[in-house]
Amino acid sequence: MSDIKKNLNQVQKRIETAAKRAGRDSDEIKLVTVTKTRSIEEIQEAVEAGIVDLGENRVQELRDKYDNISQEINWHMIGHLQRNKVKYIMRMERCSLIHSMDSMRLAKKINKRAGMADRVMDVLVQINVAGDENKFGLKPEETIDYLKEVSEFENLQVKGLMTMVPYVEDSEKVRPYFKRLKDLFDEAKRTDIPNIKMQELSMGITNDFEVAIEEGATIVRIGSAIFGPREY
Numbered sequence: 001m002s003d004i005k006k007n008l009n010q011v012q013k014r015i016e017t018a019a020k021r022a023g024r025d026s027d028e029i030k031l032v033t034v035t036k037t038r039s040i041e042e043i044q045e046a047v048e049a050g051i052v053d054l055g056e057n058r059v060q061e062l063r064d065k066y067d068n069i070s071q072e073i074n075w076h077m078i079g080h081l082q083r084n085k086v087k088y089i090m091r092m093e094r095c096s097l098i099h100s101m102d103s104m105r106l107a108k109k110i111n112k113r114a115g116m117a118d119r120v121m122d123v124l125v126q127i128n129v130a131g132d133e134n135k136f137g138l139k140p141e142e143t144i145d146y147l148k149e150v151s152e153f154e155n156l157q158v159k160g161l162m163t164m165v166p167y168v169e170d171s172e173k174v175r176p177y178f179k180r181l182k183d184l185f186d187e188a189k190r191t192d193i194p195n196i197k198m199q200e201l202s203m204g205i206t207n208d209f210e211v212a213i214e215e216g217a218t219i220v221r222i223g224s225a226i227f228g229p230r231e232y
Contacts, residue, residue, distance in 0.1 A: 004042065005049040007226045015220070018210040029213055032076050034205075034223030036061065037230055040068045046226060047071050055099075055221050059085040066092050078162075078202075078221055080136050083109040090117040099162045099202050099221075102126040102136045107150045114155035121155065124162040124202050127184060129177045135164050143184050144191055151195040160200030160218070161185050171208035178203055178215035185216070 011031065019026040032055040035043050043054065047069060054069070056062040057079030066075065075095040083106055089095050090113045101107055101123040114121040125146065128137030138146055143161075150158060163181045165174045181203055189198040202219040204212025209220040224230050 002045060002049070003228065004045045004226060007228070008046065008049050008051065011222055011225050014210060015213065018213040022214045022216075024213070028218055030200075030219045032078065032202075032219055032221045033226055034078065034221050035065060036079075036223060038223070038227055040065060042227055043069055047073055051226075055223075059088050062092070062095065063088055066094070076221075081106060086110055086113045090114055090119065090121070093119075096122060097159065097200075098123045099219075100124070100126045100136065101150075101156075101158075102138060104146070104149065107153060107156065111150075111153040111155045119155070120157050122157050122159050124160050124200060125150075125158060126162045126164070127181060129163050129180045129184075130165050130174075132166050135166075137163065140180060140184055144188060144193075147188055147191075147193050147196050151193050158196045160198055160202065161188070162202035162219075164205075165203070165208070167207065169207070171211045174208050175211050175215060178208075178212050178217070182216040 015029055016026040019029060030053060032053045033046055033051045034055045036057045053074045055076040055078040076097045076099060077089055077095055078099045081100050086109045110121055126137040127140055127143060128135050129140055161181055165177045168174055185198055185201050200218050201216055204217045204220040206222050206225040209222055212220060
């Protein structure tokens with residue numbers, strides 16, 4: 001068994017254990033395998049091991065890899081998305097979810113380009129729950145008004161929220177941020193805004209995904225726990 005297969009099995013067991021601790025079904029949690037800087041060979045091996053959802057941080061890397069992975073897998077755009085790169089995403093039918101819609105200008109561009117491509121693009125709204133100046137995303141207090149405004153757009157569909165929290169060795173230190181995003185998620189659900197579907201909560205990476213699951217994550221984004229340490 002390859003290292004990638006072994007690592008994937010271990011990650012899946014950790015997801016199951018964290019879900020059990022939280023009284024949840026692990027089937028509710030989607031594993032998105034992060035392919036940033038990874039080779040086609042590594043990605044192919046992960047797909048052959050059973051991965052069906054791949055996440056990429058950069059549009060250019062996504063474009064380079066998209067046609068080289070032959071299986072019918074789902075791609076996720078999980079990194080910061082520049083407006084001038086949206087057109088490339090719309091050409092990739094298997095790019096099924098943008099995790100990082102973080103401004104009104106970007107929402108308008110996605111809506112426009114999706115309309116031109118005759119598709120409705122599923123998106124998550126990125127929230128900067130930690131107030132980290134090095135991270136993108138809306139302020140938590142802006143969330144509900146933003147959702148109300150983008151609910152009018154016909155060619156994008158908000159499916160939930162996403163956050164990226166500061167990297168720390170002790171994952172307990174980021175638990176409050178995950179709790180805050182879950183509270184926002186629940187508030188948006190209660191508000192019941194037309195055309196807004198609060199279904200997905202994308203939070204948690206290799207060093208903190210178990211805490212994120214305990215706090216309600218439905219999508220975790222994991223790379224180095226599967227592929228091994230990344231070479232920058």
